[in-house]
Every structure is written in C-alpha cells, then in structure tokens.
Amino acid sequence: MSAPDYRPTVFLPKTDFPMKAGLPEKEPQILAKWQAADLYAQLRAARKGRDKFIYHDGPPYANGDMHIGHALNHILKDAVVRTQSLLGKDVPYVPGWDCHGLPIEWKVEEAYRAKKQNKDEVPAKEFRAECRAYAQHWVNVQAGQLQRLGINGDWKKPYLTMDFASEATIVSELLKFAESGQLYRGAKPVMWSPVEKTALADAEVEYHDITSTQIDVAFEIVEAPNAPELVGAYAVIWTTTPWTIPVNQGIAYSEDVDYICVEHLHPELIQSSQPGQAPAAGKSLKERTKRVIVAAALLEQIAKERMPLGLKTDRVLWRGKGADFAGAVARHPMHKLGGFFATPRPFLPGDFVTTDQGTGLVHMAPDHGEDDFALCKAHGINPVFAVEADGRYRADWLWLGGEAKNVINPNLNAPDGPICSDLKAAGALLSAGPFAHSYPHSWRSKKKVIFRCTPQWFVPMDKPIGPSVALRAPPPHPKNGEDVAVPPQAPLGEGDHAQHGGGADTLRARALAAIAATHFTPDKGRNRIGSMVEGRPDWVLSRQRAWGVPITLFVDRKTGDYLVDKSINQKIIERFKAEGVDAWTPEFARELLGDRVDQYEMITDILDVWFDSGCTHAYVLESGRWPEYSWPADLYLEGSDQHRGWFQSSLLQSCATRGRAPYKAILTHGFTMDASGRKMSKSEGNVINPLDVMKTFGADILRLWALSVDFTEDHRIGDEILKGVADQYRKLRNTFRYLLGALDGFSDAERLPVAEMPALERWVLHRLAVLSGELKAAVNAYDFNRYTSLINDFVQNDLSAFAMDVRKDSLYCDAPTAPTRRAWRTVLDIVFHALTRWLAPVLVFTAEEVWATRYPDAQSVHLLEWPEIDAAWQDAALDKQFTLARKLREEAYLKLEELRRARKVGSFLEARVAITTAHSDRIAALAGLDLAELLLVAEVAITAGDTESLMVEKADLAKCARCWRHLPDVNAETELCGRCDAVVHG
Structure with missing residues (x-):
C-alpha cells in the first residue's frame, strides 16, 4: 500500500521572480523607467539637507566608444557614489568630458585628408565647429553607453570643457596665473611630435621599445691648453640619435672621470688585413690611424661591443682627468662645410656625464636635450632652431638642409643613411650598429617624438609665488573611515624641497605639501605622484594647434612682457562666456586695446588640454552651475596613469591659484589585462569589449566583475573569468529567488520578537550585525573587493549552505502560525531588506528587479538607505x-x-x-x-x-511521509510525525 500524497500540504515557496535573469533584455527596460522617473532628481530630493560627500568626476576623452578601462573606471565611481548615498549622505554626481585637444583635431583632419582637402585652407572658426561637433557626437555616444552600465548621474546637465562657460573658466584660471606672475615665455627643449606638429606634455607621452642606430663619432681636438699633447687626437662621443649630430655645438665631460687615449685602426685597414684583401692604398699614416679618447672605465666595453677590431687597448698613449679638458676645443666632423660647422666646439664640464654607458664624453645639441640646453646656456651657447615643426632640417641648413626625410625617419639615421655616410666619408664614423632601448612616443599618434627647442609658455615650478595668491586651508579629509584634520601646508625644511628653492613658497613646494596632506588609496600613490612632482620640469602650457582654449595674452613687442590689466582680463572672460574660444580674434584684440593694438603681439597658441582638465574643479565645484557641489572634493578617482595626468594637473593648477589640492583623497585603480595577464591589443585579438559583454551577459555581470577584483592592482578579464562571475551571480540571484518565495504573503503581523527566536535565527541576526559593521568599514575604505566578498561569503556559506538548508524543513512543513516558522520568516525579511540594499550599488538592475517584485508600487531601491541592523544582535557566545x-x-x-x-x-x-x-x-x-x-x-x-x-x-526510526524526517513519533497508520499530523489534520 503506497503512502498518501502529502505534497499539496507542504508550504513550498511561491514567486514569479524568474531563475533565468535575461539581463541583456531586461536591463534596458529598467533603465528606461529610471530615466522616465528621473531617478537622479528623486535621489537629490531624498538626500537634501544631509551631510555631503563631494565626488568630482575626472573627464574621459570624447573620442570613440567606451572600452573596458572606461567601464571599470565608471563602475568604481558609481559604486563610491551609491555606497556613500546608501550611508545616507547627499552625493551628487555630475559626469563630464574632456573635449579639446589633438586627438579630436587629428580625427577631423583625417576626414579632410580622406577628401584630399587641406585643413589649413579651412577658416579656423569653421574647423573648430567641426571639432566641436565631433566631440559632441562622442559625448552623446559615451553618455548612452555609460548609462547602459547603470551609472546614475546628472546626465541632463553634464560638464564639458568645451561649454562656453567652461572655456571662460579656463581662461579665468589662466589669467590668475598671469596676474600672479606665474607664467613666462621661453625657448626650451620640449617633447615635440613632428607628426602632429605640436609640443606634448609628459602625460601625453608613452614609451615603447625600439631599435635605433647607435654611432661613435670622432671630433678632432684643435686646442688643449692643459694637455697640448692631445691636439690632433679625437674625442669620441656616442649617441643613439644620429640626427642630432648636425646641430652639435659642444662636448661635455666630467671633471672627475679618468680618460684614456689609445690608437684606433681605420676600418679600411681592418678590412685589408683580412685574408685575400689588398692593403688600403693612398692613405697617409695619419689617415690610417687615429688617437682616440674615451673614459677609461668604458674602454674594454667599447672595444668588445662596438669596436672589436679597431681599438688597440693594450697601447695607452695618454691618461688623465676630465679637468684636463678645461679650455679645450674640437672641430665638428663636417667643419669643411663652413658657416655654423666651422665654429669651434668647446669642451664643457657637465655633472650629468657618467660612465654608465657610451664613451664618457657627451655631444651637446642644446636644441634637443634638457641637459644640453642648460649647460650650453650657462656658457653663452644658444639654440639654432635647425629642425622645423615637421621634423625636417630647415632648407637653408648647410648639412642636410631640405632633406625630404624627417629626423626620426629610420632611413635617415641608418648605418648606410645620409648622416652616417657623410660622417664615414669625413673619416669620423668609428662605429654604427643597432641599439635596443625604450623611446618616447605620442600616445595619440603612436609615433616617435623628439626633444625640440621652440618658444613656449611655461609655468615655473620653483619661482616664489607672490602674496597675491591666497592660501585656502584644507578642511578635514577622510582617512581609514575617519575625518582627520591636517594643516594647510606641510612644513618645508632643509630636506627634500631644498633643492627646489628651499623653504620658499613655490609651486613645487605647495604641491609637495598638498600631497603630504592628501589621503591615498592605495597609499603607494603618494610616492608615485610625489616623485613625479619632485623631479618634474616647468609646466609647458602652450600647444601649436587650433582646437583648444587660446592663451589669452598680449605680449609687448619691445619689452617681451605680457600685459596684465584686470579690467581687460575681465572683458576677455565675459566675451568667452558668450562666444567661447571663437571670441579670440584680431577684431576682439583691437576692440580691447584700441590704438595700442600694434604695440602688442596677440598670442595664438592654445592651452595644454591638461590645463583644461586641471581647471574642472573650478568650473564644476565652484561656479554655482551645480549648487549641490562645494569645494574641495572629498575624492578624485582615476587610473594610476593619472598621477602624471589629471591628478597632477589639477594639483598644480589648484596649488598655484588656491594654495592647496582641490581634493582631500585620491583613489586609483590598475589596468585591465586579458585572462593571461597580457595587455589588451587589437592586433593580439585579446580585447574584451564591454559593449559585447553587456549584450551577452548583461551590465550587472560586468559590475560584479569590476567590484570583485582587486582593482588597486592590475587585474584580469576573459571569457572564462566572466563565466565564473556569471555563476557567482546566478547563486546570488537564486538566493533572492528563495527569499522572495519564502516570504510570499509575509506581513508584520507574523513577526516574532528577537527574544523569542530560536538560536539559529538569533545567530543569523548576529552575523548580519557583524557583517553590517564590516561592510561599512569596506565602504569607507573604498574596498569594494572586500565588500562584495563579504556579502558573497555570507550568502553562500552562512545562508545557502547552512541556515537555509537547515530551515527548509521548518519553512515547508511547520504550521504557518508555528513560532519556528514565524521566526525564520521574520529573519528572512530582515535579510531580504539588508541584501537588496547592500547589493544595490553592485547589481543595480537586479536589485531593482528584486525590490519591484516584492514591492511593485514602492519607490526605487536606490532611494533607500543602509538597513536598520541592531548592533545589540551581536552575540559572541x-x-x-x-x-x-x-x-x-x-x-x-x-x-x-x-x-x-x-x-x-x-x-x-x-x-x-x-x-x-x-x-x-x-x-x-x-x-x-x-x-x-x-x-x-x-x-x-x-x-x-x-x-x-x-x-x-x-x-532505526520510521520516515514521515510528509517531511521525510526519520523520527520516533511517526504514526504507523498516517505515516506522519506528530508535527506534520497536527498541520495536516488540525
């Protein structure tokens, strides 16, 4: 006889919440509801009057689709905003974009080139309009993509550096530099892109491994007052940039280095000494051999690696100190060309000369090196500006003038190229061969850059700042979840800052003090940006392009001083508010200066885009356009590369004009690698596109991945990794499904006081109370990896694998009025409210779906605050x-x-x-x-x-046919235990 079917009497969970997520289809529907309801405005109203948390968004560049780095970056930002809001704070979020600069201009130029048109023939205003339209297109595209990620912000009123009001603010900030004397015009070697024809900032340069031509070149000594025996000997220099030899103006040495003179056999004699070769004919003894001078410490290395047959190292002809070169003069290998090349090349003492590599003698080209420029300038030697903006020698240059190839062309520098061939013909080329090394490239065009001396505008790092710039004392900044008061400036003593102007109030000193007063997550960021600021050169502000904010200065043609007139400056600012960058015209200059207009040069260079983005704190936090904001920001968050980019430009701009950083804390993340730990590259085929991930898995999976990795270090993503994250998501979703089903029909009347609950329920509440404290600590530390791990561990280990497993019997089989079932459902309700809120910043769409399933008429889950968890629930025993x-x-x-x-x-x-x-x-x-x-x-x-x-x-116990437990009180007739019998039969 079979047992009765008691399945209809079991209280199984009931819910319409589907196990299958269908996120790619469902998330856009939820997003549309948020947009229709203006969720961001609702949140601002809900948090009005609360304590503020000011997060300022760094502007991504408006150029191209969102990539995986964008996705991670904005998910982290959104998590900061949402978790701080969850704590009950008012956390406005205004997204922004960097809209000026070369990448956009370059793309518009490409369109012209494709149509065989010349950009320079297009009216500047028309060209800028096309750049503005291009930027606006990508702003719109990226805004849509970021919203699809679930990023909640003021998308109706984002900030753009190309807004007229923003451009006016940038001009206003520049003029603050001018009025306080923190600008100067000078000719210095700067990073220059011959392809893009503009100066570049350090942050616009990246390094790639290349192979160049290294050469050893002999310069004949014609005067040597302290060592006359060296006249007729040859000083040997080594370089990996042969193209700089045509602009050499001297030779640097170290006074303390030991130098040595040995014999070098002419390459033709080396060839003729080989079997079957005839001796070199028509060569005098002087032509067949040379006395060459190098650093003694490098002689063996040179002989082994670059001149294995030429140097006779066993025959020392002279030995001395670098100081013996004082007053010595050599002649350029191409001296027979006359003119510039006939001028004697002096030996100059340089403290930067070492014996790490090369020959211990360094050729000086002040146009193309910082050390070269400084040393030559100190000895009255000026740049000659031989290399044009496109990287070619100017047409009138005696050697290689009008050369069709630019100076970074490998063919020009090759061992058989024009430079080496001419040096060889002059008898000056001692060696030429490949040299592998790291070399700077423009991160935009990916082409090699050069150091090139050009007139540029600079901000001095070590000039004392006048009293006109007031210091703004920093308010307390967060540290380990607490507010810690810090002084306006760290003390400047005889230590690290002394080499940069001692204790003077310089921009470098202010910036270093601000770094000391800023909280960094991770803390290693402090040393990273600190070392960069400690050693950085003066800030190059000018660029020679069209699409950007002009340097709105007038320079007196006689004195070289720029005009400082506050009334004129205010008129400039007001005009930019009305017309933007198109306001800067000769007509406007005449309007401003009247009859004096011919007395002044109107500067047409544009500003470094890092200056633009460095001013965003002034525009967004101070302008009043977003009254919910205040200055300074509690936090800036970007990738670690921004220590040399936005973090630093914002720091320098603010320290120069306000005396302190515009932020209290900095959070940085690493870079996303592929599953094997390699950098993503289209050529490698290992790029993970976030747009594709959202189409396949959904945005919540991408968010869960981003908030589960240790983002402070470089981290990985790949198909298998995403599948693992999707599996983790399914477990969380199934937990929500269980909670919704188990709480079907639950009401406040069913609640049971904690004091009346069994031990298991009280233990779950204890775990919730502990977890609440741990999660708050993780939020305050921006440790989202720990935040998600803590929640996941609680769900998987404490709930699914234990408490829910144990309580299935009570939930399914106890009477609805039974205290055990009421207790469990009461706890599940508390758990539901806690988990939906805690996971809302992570799984933004799923949390909304879960909340709306249980409360279809309620407000959004994202308007809720931290769940009410009683600390008294903690019970260590x-x-x-x-x-x-x-x-x-x-x-x-x-x-x-x-x-x-x-x-x-x-x-x-x-x-x-x-x-x-x-x-x-x-x-x-x-x-x-x-x-x-x-x-x-x-x-x-x-x-x-x-x-x-x-x-x-x-x-040895009977089985209950309803609950399947083996118990001593199972009735043989009904096959029910006492508990089940009471439920079934009343």
Whole structure:
C-alpha cells in the first residue's frame, strides 16, 4: 500500500521572480523607467539637507566608444557614489568630458585628408565647429553607453570643457596665473611630435621599445691648453640619435672621470688585413690611424661591443682627468662645410656625464636635450632652431638642409643613411650598429617624438609665488573611515624641497605639501605622484594647434612682457562666456586695446588640454552651475596613469591659484589585462569589449566583475573569468529567488520578537550585525573587493549552505502560525531588506528587479538607505557555539557521505550520529542546540568518554511521509510525525 500524497500540504515557496535573469533584455527596460522617473532628481530630493560627500568626476576623452578601462573606471565611481548615498549622505554626481585637444583635431583632419582637402585652407572658426561637433557626437555616444552600465548621474546637465562657460573658466584660471606672475615665455627643449606638429606634455607621452642606430663619432681636438699633447687626437662621443649630430655645438665631460687615449685602426685597414684583401692604398699614416679618447672605465666595453677590431687597448698613449679638458676645443666632423660647422666646439664640464654607458664624453645639441640646453646656456651657447615643426632640417641648413626625410625617419639615421655616410666619408664614423632601448612616443599618434627647442609658455615650478595668491586651508579629509584634520601646508625644511628653492613658497613646494596632506588609496600613490612632482620640469602650457582654449595674452613687442590689466582680463572672460574660444580674434584684440593694438603681439597658441582638465574643479565645484557641489572634493578617482595626468594637473593648477589640492583623497585603480595577464591589443585579438559583454551577459555581470577584483592592482578579464562571475551571480540571484518565495504573503503581523527566536535565527541576526559593521568599514575604505566578498561569503556559506538548508524543513512543513516558522520568516525579511540594499550599488538592475517584485508600487531601491541592523544582535557566545556546531557538521558529513556511498542510507535524514568526547566543555557548548536539526540527520547523541570519536549508522526510526524526517513519533497508520499530523489534520 503506497503512502498518501502529502505534497499539496507542504508550504513550498511561491514567486514569479524568474531563475533565468535575461539581463541583456531586461536591463534596458529598467533603465528606461529610471530615466522616465528621473531617478537622479528623486535621489537629490531624498538626500537634501544631509551631510555631503563631494565626488568630482575626472573627464574621459570624447573620442570613440567606451572600452573596458572606461567601464571599470565608471563602475568604481558609481559604486563610491551609491555606497556613500546608501550611508545616507547627499552625493551628487555630475559626469563630464574632456573635449579639446589633438586627438579630436587629428580625427577631423583625417576626414579632410580622406577628401584630399587641406585643413589649413579651412577658416579656423569653421574647423573648430567641426571639432566641436565631433566631440559632441562622442559625448552623446559615451553618455548612452555609460548609462547602459547603470551609472546614475546628472546626465541632463553634464560638464564639458568645451561649454562656453567652461572655456571662460579656463581662461579665468589662466589669467590668475598671469596676474600672479606665474607664467613666462621661453625657448626650451620640449617633447615635440613632428607628426602632429605640436609640443606634448609628459602625460601625453608613452614609451615603447625600439631599435635605433647607435654611432661613435670622432671630433678632432684643435686646442688643449692643459694637455697640448692631445691636439690632433679625437674625442669620441656616442649617441643613439644620429640626427642630432648636425646641430652639435659642444662636448661635455666630467671633471672627475679618468680618460684614456689609445690608437684606433681605420676600418679600411681592418678590412685589408683580412685574408685575400689588398692593403688600403693612398692613405697617409695619419689617415690610417687615429688617437682616440674615451673614459677609461668604458674602454674594454667599447672595444668588445662596438669596436672589436679597431681599438688597440693594450697601447695607452695618454691618461688623465676630465679637468684636463678645461679650455679645450674640437672641430665638428663636417667643419669643411663652413658657416655654423666651422665654429669651434668647446669642451664643457657637465655633472650629468657618467660612465654608465657610451664613451664618457657627451655631444651637446642644446636644441634637443634638457641637459644640453642648460649647460650650453650657462656658457653663452644658444639654440639654432635647425629642425622645423615637421621634423625636417630647415632648407637653408648647410648639412642636410631640405632633406625630404624627417629626423626620426629610420632611413635617415641608418648605418648606410645620409648622416652616417657623410660622417664615414669625413673619416669620423668609428662605429654604427643597432641599439635596443625604450623611446618616447605620442600616445595619440603612436609615433616617435623628439626633444625640440621652440618658444613656449611655461609655468615655473620653483619661482616664489607672490602674496597675491591666497592660501585656502584644507578642511578635514577622510582617512581609514575617519575625518582627520591636517594643516594647510606641510612644513618645508632643509630636506627634500631644498633643492627646489628651499623653504620658499613655490609651486613645487605647495604641491609637495598638498600631497603630504592628501589621503591615498592605495597609499603607494603618494610616492608615485610625489616623485613625479619632485623631479618634474616647468609646466609647458602652450600647444601649436587650433582646437583648444587660446592663451589669452598680449605680449609687448619691445619689452617681451605680457600685459596684465584686470579690467581687460575681465572683458576677455565675459566675451568667452558668450562666444567661447571663437571670441579670440584680431577684431576682439583691437576692440580691447584700441590704438595700442600694434604695440602688442596677440598670442595664438592654445592651452595644454591638461590645463583644461586641471581647471574642472573650478568650473564644476565652484561656479554655482551645480549648487549641490562645494569645494574641495572629498575624492578624485582615476587610473594610476593619472598621477602624471589629471591628478597632477589639477594639483598644480589648484596649488598655484588656491594654495592647496582641490581634493582631500585620491583613489586609483590598475589596468585591465586579458585572462593571461597580457595587455589588451587589437592586433593580439585579446580585447574584451564591454559593449559585447553587456549584450551577452548583461551590465550587472560586468559590475560584479569590476567590484570583485582587486582593482588597486592590475587585474584580469576573459571569457572564462566572466563565466565564473556569471555563476557567482546566478547563486546570488537564486538566493533572492528563495527569499522572495519564502516570504510570499509575509506581513508584520507574523513577526516574532528577537527574544523569542530560536538560536539559529538569533545567530543569523548576529552575523548580519557583524557583517553590517564590516561592510561599512569596506565602504569607507573604498574596498569594494572586500565588500562584495563579504556579502558573497555570507550568502553562500552562512545562508545557502547552512541556515537555509537547515530551515527548509521548518519553512515547508511547520504550521504557518508555528513560532519556528514565524521566526525564520521574520529573519528572512530582515535579510531580504539588508541584501537588496547592500547589493544595490553592485547589481543595480537586479536589485531593482528584486525590490519591484516584492514591492511593485514602492519607490526605487536606490532611494533607500543602509538597513536598520541592531548592533545589540551581536552575540559572541552564540557565535562560538555555532562555530563549534558547524565544524561538527563538516566532520559528520565526511562520514555520512561514506555511509551514503556504501548505500547503507539513501539520505543523511535516515542516519544517526554518535559523538564521544573527552572535553566536557564541548558538551556544554553544544547544549541547547538541536544537533539533529542542524546536521539534518535523524538523531545525534553526544556523550562523555575517554577518547574522541564520531560514528555514523542508519537510525532505526520510521520516515514521515510528509517531511521525510526519520523520527520516533511517526504514526504507523498516517505515516506522519506528530508535527506534520497536527498541520495536516488540525
């Protein structure tokens, strides 16, 4: 006779929440609802009057689709904003874009080139309009893509550096520099892109490994007052930039280095000494050999690596100190050309000359090197500006003038190229060969750059700042979740700052003090940006392009001074508010200056785009356009590359005009690599496109990945990694599905006071209380990896694998009015409210779906605050008791699994566990717990004994046909246990 079917009497969970997420289809629908309801405005209204948390968004560049770096970056920013809002703070978020600069201009130029048109023939205003339209297009595209990621912000009113008001602010900030004397015009070697024909900032340069031509060149000494025996000998220089030899103006040496003179055999004699070769004919003894001078410490290396047959190292002709070169003069290898090349090349003492590599003698080209420029300038030697903006020697240059190739062309510099060929013909080329090294490239065009001396505008790092720039004392900044007061400036003593102007109030000193007063996450960022500021040269502000904010200065043609007139400056600012960058015209100059207009040069260079972005704090936080903002920001967040970019330009701009950083704290993230840890590259085919990920998995999967990795370091993503994240998501979703089903029909009338709850429920509440504190600490530390891990561990280990497993029996089989079932459903309701809120900053769409499933008429989950978790729920003694019980459960399950595999039991529910222990405290600790319930077995017996043992066997108890538990009170007729019989039959 078969048992009755009691399945209809079991209280199974009921919910319409689907197991299958369907995120790619569902998320856009949820996003549309948020946009229609203006969720951002609702959140501002809900948090009005609360404590502020000011996050200022760094502007991404408006050029191209969002990539995986953008996605990670903005998910982190959104997580900061949402978690701080969850804590009850008012956290406005205004997204922004960097819209000026060469990349956009370059793209517009490409369109002209494709149509065989010349950009320079297009009216400047028309060209700028096309650049503006191009930038606006990508702003719109990226805005849509970022919103699809679930980023909540003021998308109706983002900030753009190309807004007229923003351009006016940038001009206003520039003029503050001018009025305080923090600008100067000078000719210095700067990073220059011959392809893009403009100067570049350090932040616009990246380094790639290349192979160049290294050469050793002989300069004949014609005067040597301290060592006359060296006249006629040759000083040997080494360089990996042969193209700079045509602009050489001197030779640097170190006074303390030991130098040596040996004989060098002419290459033709080397060839003729080989079997079958005839001796070189028509060569005098002087032509066949040379006396050459190099650093003694480098002689063996040179002979081994670059001149294996030419140097006769065993025959020393002279030995001396670098100081012996004082007053010596050499002549350029191409001196026979006359003019510039006939001028004697002096030997100059340089403290930068070392014996790390080369020859210990350095050729000086002040047009193309910082050390070269400074040393030559100190000795009255000026640049000659031989290389044009496009990288070609100017047409009138005596050597290679009008050369079709630019100076970075490998063919020009090759061992058989024009430079080496001419040097060889002059008898000056001692060696030429390949040299692998790292070399700077423009990060935009990916082409090599050069150092080139040109007139540019600079901000001095070490000039004392006048009293006209007031210091703004920094308010407290967050550190480890607390507010810590810091002084306006760190003290400047005789230490690190002394080499940069001592204790003077310089821009460098202010910036270093501001770095010391800023909180960094991770802290290594402090040293990174600090070392960059410590050693950086003066800030090059000018660019020779069209699309950007002009340097709005007038320079007196006689004195070279720029005009400082506050009334004129104010008129400039007001005009830019009305017309933007198109205001800067000769007509406007005449309007401003009247009859004096011919007295002044109107500057037409544009500003470095890093200056633009460095001013965004002034535009966004101070302008009043977004009244919910205030200055300074609590946090800036970007990738670690921005230590040399936006973090630094904002720091320098603000320190120069306000005396302190515009931020209290900086959070940086690493870079996203592929699954193998390699940099992503289209050529490698290993690029992960976030747009494709959202189409396949959904945005919440991408968000869960971004907030689960250790983003402070470089991290990985790939198909298998995303599949693992999707699996983690499914477990979280199934937990929500369980909660929704288990809470079907739950009302406040069913709640049970905590004091009346069984131990398991009180333990879950204890874990919630502990977890709440841990999560708050993670939020304050911006440790989202820990934040998501803590939630996931709680869900998987404490709930799914333990408490929910144990309480299925009570949930399904207890009477609806039973205290155990009421207690569990009360706890599940508390857990539901906690998890939906805690996970809302991570799974923004899923949390909304979950919340709306249970409360279809309620406000958005993203308007809610941190769940109310009573700290009094924490119970260390209870936690210790359950820790022991769970350990016992793990031990028992190992044995029970063996019993099941041996087919002695069909399930653990029909097993008996017998425990013997010699520890009486273990028995006492487990007292009061229903161990059979916690272990999901029929019986558990624990007794005292002399040894430790755990035995499992099949219990001799009947099975309840409704709950399937094996119990002593199962009725033989109904096949129901006492509890189930009462539920079924009343």
